[in-house]
Amino acid sequence: MQLPLQITFRNLDASESVEDKIRARAAELDQFFDRIMGCRVIVETANRGQRHGRLYNVRVDLTVPGSEIVVNRSSREDHSHEDIYVAVRDAFDAARRRLEDHARRRRGDARGDGAR
Numbered sequence: 001m002q003l004p005l006q007i008t009f010r011n012l013d014a015s016e017s018v019e020d021k022i023r024a025r026a027a028e029l030d031q032f033f034d035r036i037m038g039c040r041v042i043v044e045t046a047n048r049g050q051r052h053g054r055l056y057n058v059r060v061d062l063t064v065p066g067s068e069i070v071v072n073r074s075s076r077e078d079h080s081h082e083d084i085y086v087a088v089r090d091a092f093d094a095a096r097r098r099l100e101d102h103a104r105r106r107r108g109d110a111r112g113d114g115a116r
Helices: 014-030 084-107
Strands: 006-010 040-045 055-064 069-074
Touching: 006 014, 014 040, 014 084, 040 084, 055 084, 069 084
Parallel strands: 006 040
Antiparallel strands: 040 055, 055 069
């Protein structure tokens, strides 16, 4: 990455172990697609009127040549996101899929040709 990774926590205290997990997942993306110019990650809680445990939202913004890839994993419906590590995993898995699509488009590969 050309710019340092930015991690922001909203409505919760920063966690070194969560930051470590985010750094590891961002490094995996950078190894997969080495043209990532920047990565911003926002981890936040949605506390409004929750009956169950605290739910986490994770947003990943990737800046790549000619585009920006934004993944926002909202926890409103997904109670597995009561675990912050599951929310981080899901957001980065989705970011990797979007990055794969972006790389495929840059190479000019046809989408939906059955090859995966």
